[in-house]
Amino acid sequence: MRNTDEARQVIKEGELEKRSENFLQLWKKKTCALTPEGLVISDADEGFLKARRGAAKELRFDSIKTVDCVERKGKYVYFTIVTEAKKEIDFRCHDETGWNAQITLALVQFKNERAVRAARARHGHGGDSRASCRPGSGPGSAPGAFPHEARE
Numbered sequence: 001m002r003n004t005d006e007a008r009q010v011i012k013e014g015e016l017e018k019r020s021e022n023f024l025q026l027w028k029k030k031t032c033a034l035t036p037e038g039l040v041i042s043d044a045d046e047g048f049l050k051a052r053r054g055a056a057k058e059l060r061f062d063s064i065k066t067v068d069c070v071e072r073k074g075k076y077v078y079f080t081i082v083t084e085a086k087k088e089i090d091f092r093c094h095d096e097t098g099w100n101a102q103i104t105l106a107l108v109q110f111k112n113e114r115a116v117r118a119a120r121a122r123h124g125h126g127g128d129s130r131a132s133c134r135p136g137s138g139p140g141s142a143p144g145a146f147p148h149e150a151r152e
Contacts, residue, residue, distance in 0.1 A: 009035060009036045010033050011036065012030065012033075012034040013033060013034070014032065015029055015030065016029075016030050016041075016091050016092070016094045018041065018118060019089075019090035028043075028044075029044035034098075034099075034103060035106075036110065037058075038062075038063075039058070040056050040057050041058070041059060042056030059083075061111070063083050063085070063109075064082070064083055064107055065082045065083060065084050065086075065102055065149055066107075067080070068080045072095060076095065077093055077099070077100050078092065079099075081103070087097065
């Protein structure tokens, strides 16, 4: 688990537009902060301070399956965040802001770190996992020996 300071570290902050879920599906400006744990979203007029204090919605990476459907049209990049519950949330941003790429990179990093933690937990150690991954480093093996080599 990450500590509170690291979870509130801001990777990127700025404006995104989110498509509303109502019948008209209008684009609404949102103030967003990307953290190592997810995307914090607040109404554009609330600003970053309220978003950081928890008065906003947080779309946590552990609930996100993928960033999908990236498409460039004119000055905008359109993309969809798909949740584990198969909910699709549509966003758009100005092409030069790179929000879709930053969110995707942060999501991949989050999932990779989670996979490493899970692998370490399965193998019963929380320390450096490289020792158990090197060939011949298991119990009873000679230094530098490969598993398929004969042992004396």
